[in-house]
Amino acid sequence: MSLLELEGVGKKFGGLTALSDFNLSLAPGELVGLIGPNGAGKTTVFNLITGVYKPTEGRIVFNGKDITGLRPDLITRCGIARTFQNIRLFGSLSVLENVLVANHLRLRSNPLEAVIRWGRYGAEGREMVAYSQSLLEAVGLAHLAQEQASSLPYGQQRRLEIVRALATKPKLLLLDEPAAGMNPAEARELMDFIRQIRKDFDLTILLIEHHMRVVMGICERILVLDYGLTIAEGSPAEIQKNQKVVTAYLGVETGA
Amino acid sequence: MGRIALQPPGFYSTVAKAYRKQPNRWGLLLTGGVILSLVLFIYWAGGHFNPYQVRILNLIGINIGLGLSLNLINGFTGQFSLGHAGFMAVGAYTTTLLMMPPAIKQMNFFMMPLVSPLDQIQLPFLAALLLGGLLSALMGVLIGAPVLRLRGDYLAIATLGFSEIIRIVITNIRSVTNGALGLKGIPAYTNLWWSWGFALLTIFVMTRLIHSSYGRAFKAIREDEIAAEAMGIGLSRHKMLAFTLAAFLAGIGGGFQASLLTTIEPNMFRFTLTFEILLMVVLGGMGSITGTVIAATIVTILKEVLRGVEAPMNLGFISLPGIPGMRMVIFSLLLILVVLFYREGIMGQRELSWERLLGQKDSSPERGVEI
Ligand SMILES: Nc1ncnc2c1ncn2[C@@H]1O[C@H](COP(=O)(O)OP(=O)(O)OP(=O)(O)O)[C@@H](O)[C@H]1O
Ligand SMILES: [Mg+2]
Numbered sequence: 312m313s314l315l316e317l318e319g320v321g322k323k324f325g326g327l328t329a330l331s332d333f334n335l336s337l338a339p340g341e342l343v344g345l346i347g348p349n350g351a352g353k354t355t356v357f358n359l360i361t362g363v364y365k366p367t368e369g370r371i372v373f374n375g376k377d378i379t380g381l382r383p384d385l386i387t388r389c390g391i392a393r394t395f396q397n398i399r400l401f402g403s404l405s406v407l408e409n410v411l412v413a414n415h416l417r418l419r420s421n422p423l424e425a426v427i428r429w430g431r432y433g434a435e436g437r438e439m440v441a442y443s444q445s446l447l448e449a450v451g452l453a454h455l456a457q458e459q460a461s462s463l464p465y466g467q468q469r470r471l472e473i474v475r476a477l478a479t480k481p482k483l484l485l486l487d488e489p490a491a492g493m494n495p496a497e498a499r500e501l502m503d504f505i506r507q508i509r510k511d512f513d514l515t516i517l518l519i520e521h522h523m524r525v526v527m528g529i530c531e532r533i534l535v536l537d538y539g540l541t542i543a544e545g546s547p548a549e550i551q552k553n554q555k556v557v558t559a560y561l562g563v564e565t566g567a
Numbered sequence: 568m569g570r571i572a573l574q575p576p577g578f579y580s581t582v583a584k585a586y587r588k589q590p591n592r593w594g595l596l597l598t599g600g601v602i603l604s605l606v607l608f609i610y611w612a613g614g615h616f617n618p619y620q621v622r623i624l625n626l627i628g629i630n631i632g633l634g635l636s637l638n639l640i641n642g643f644t645g646q647f648s649l650g651h652a653g654f655m656a657v658g659a660y661t662t663t664l665l666m667m668p669p670a671i672k673q674m675n676f677f678m679m680p681l682v683s684p685l686d687q688i689q690l691p692f693l694a695a696l697l698l699g700g701l702l703s704a705l706m707g708v709l710i711g712a713p714v715l716r717l718r719g720d721y722l723a724i725a726t727l728g729f730s731e732i733i734r735i736v737i738t739n740i741r742s743v744t745n746g747a748l749g750l751k752g753i754p755a756y757t758n759l760w761w762s763w764g765f766a767l768l769t770i771f772v773m774t775r776l777i778h779s780s781y782g783r784a785f786k787a788i789r790e791d792e793i794a795a796e797a798m799g800i801g802l803s804r805h806k807m808l809a810f811t812l813a814a815f816l817a818g819i820g821g822g823f824q825a826s827l828l829t830t831i832e833p834n835m836f837r838f839t840l841t842f843e844i845l846l847m848v849v850l851g852g853m854g855s856i857t858g859t860v861i862a863a864t865i866v867t868i869l870k871e872v873l874r875g876v877e878a879p880m881n882l883g884f885i886s887l888p889g890i891p892g893m894r895m896v897i898f899s900l901l902l903i904l905v906v907l908f909y910r911e912g913i914m915g916q917r918e919l920s921w922e923r924l925l926g927q928k929d930s931s932p933e934r935g936v937e938i
Contacts, residue, residue: 382796383796384799387798400794412798413798422781428775
C-alpha cells in the first residue's frame, strides 16, 4: 500500500493554473525527486499536501486517510513534516527552542499543568528537552543549542530546519530545495545527511531540488513538472534521456 | 557527522539532566528575599505612607498585572489587541455590581432602580473579582473566536470596536450600570496586599507559562504563523488561549481598580486607558516580563508627576489655564519617540535575571532551558 496518494490534484490561483491533474504515489521508504523549471508548480505540490492551500480538484490520501483540505497542523499530526524554500525558522528563539516547538504537538499536559509544573508535565517536559537535545547532538548542532536561530550561518539554518521537522516524528518528510544556496561540497554533505536520516528515522522523502547532480545522485524516482503539468516520470537515467525534459529543463542546465 | 539513531530511554534522561536549566540556588534565595522584603515593605508602608502614596503603590501593582496581560497577547503571541479598556470595564462593573451592599446600590440608582436580582446580591470581594474576570474572559472568547481565525491586523480593529461598544452599552443600560452617572461609594477593599498579590501572581503565572511548552508555542506563532502551523501548532487554539487569559486578567485588574478608586463611570474606559497600558508594554519591551514590570512602575509614577501640567499654572508674569488632556499628549509623544528611536523598549525581548544583574554569563549551554 502506498503511503501518500495524490489523485488528479489541481490548483488554480484565479486564472492561473499552478498545477493540473497531478498524480503521485509514494511507497513507504521511497526517496522521490520533484524537479522542474522556476514556477513549474513544485512548491505548490508541497503546499497542497501540507494543507497550506486547498486543492481546487482531486484527492490526497495519506496513510489510508483522506487529508484533502485538512488544516495544516492536523496534517502534521498525521505524520507529514516539511521544510520551506525560504527558510522559516523561529528567528528570535534559540536553536534548542526551535526544535522544542516541534515537540509541542505531542504534549498532553494542559496549560494549567504546565504553569504549576504539576503531574505529567514534568516528565513530558524532560522527555521533550532530551529528545530535542539528542537530535541536535546527532546532527552536530548541539554546541549551538543556546544560540539564536537567526544568527546561524545559512547552511546550518537549513540543517536546523530539517531537524525541527524531524522532531515532529514524521513518516513523510517534504524537503523544498534543501541545497539551495550551498556550494557543491556542502550540497554533497547534505545529501549524505538526507540518506542517513531516511535510514535512521524510517522516512519516506519527497525532495524538490534545483541541483541536478543532487537529485540524480540520490533519488530512486523523479517526477518532472513544467507549467503545472507532469511531463515525465522515471528513474534518473530515464529522465536524463527524456527528450521533453531535456528541452523543458535540462536543455538549459546540462551542467549535470 | 555522527550517526543518528533513536536512543534507548535511559540515554534521554541522562541528556535531560545535563541540559535542563538547573534551578539556581542563589537565584531562588534572592527571589525569596525580594518577595520577603516586599511583604515587609507593604506591612511597613501601610503605617507610614500617606493615602496618596499608598494609592500610587496600589496603581503600580494593578498596572503591572494589566501590562503583563496585554504583553501576553501583543508581545509574546504577536496578536495586536487594543481591547483592554473594554475588558477592564466588564471586570470593573461586574465586580462592583456583585459586591456593592444593597443599601449603597439603592442610593446610586435613584433615577432608575437596579434590576433584580442584582439589587439584592452581595458577594465577597474575591468571588466578585473572579466572576468579573470570568465574564471578561467570556467576552474574550466571543470576540476572539471569529477574529483570531483571520490573519493580519483584524484583531486590533475588532478589539478596538468591541471596547467602544462596551462603553456605549454600559452608558445605555441604565437599569444595570446606572449609565453615565456611574457608580459611587464602591467598597474600598483594594489595598497593597491585594494589588501586589495580583502583581506577583500575574508575574508568576506569566513566567511559568512563557517558559513552558505553551509559551514557546505562543512565541513560535509570533515569529512565523505558517511555520508554527507546519510544526503542528493549532493557531486558533493557542491564540485563543493567550487572548482569553489576557482578557481574564484585564477583567480582574478592572475589578481591583474599581475598588481602589471607589467610583466608576463609562468614560473612564475610553481608548486612552488601553493606550496607557500599551505604552507600558511598548516602553518595557514587547515580549519582556521584567520590562513590563519596570515600565508599569515608570508610567504610573510619570502619570502622577505630570498631573502638574494639567493644572493651572502661575508663572508670575503670566498665568496659564489648565490644559486637560496634556498628559495624554505627552504620553502619545513618548510612544511615538519610543517607536521611532527605541523600538526595542527598555528590555526588548530580554529578561532581567539574577545572573545578568550579578554579572554572570547566563547563556552557557549547560544552563539549557527551563522545561
Ligand atoms: N499564493 C499564490 N497566489 C498566486 N499565485 C501563486 C501562489 N503560489 C504560487 N503561485 C503561482 O503558481 C505557480 C507555481 O508556483 P510554485 O511556487 O509552485 O513554483 P515552483 O515550481 O516552486 O518554482 P520555484 O522553482 O521558483 O520555487 C507560479 O506561477 C506562481 O507564481
Ligand atoms: Mg518553489
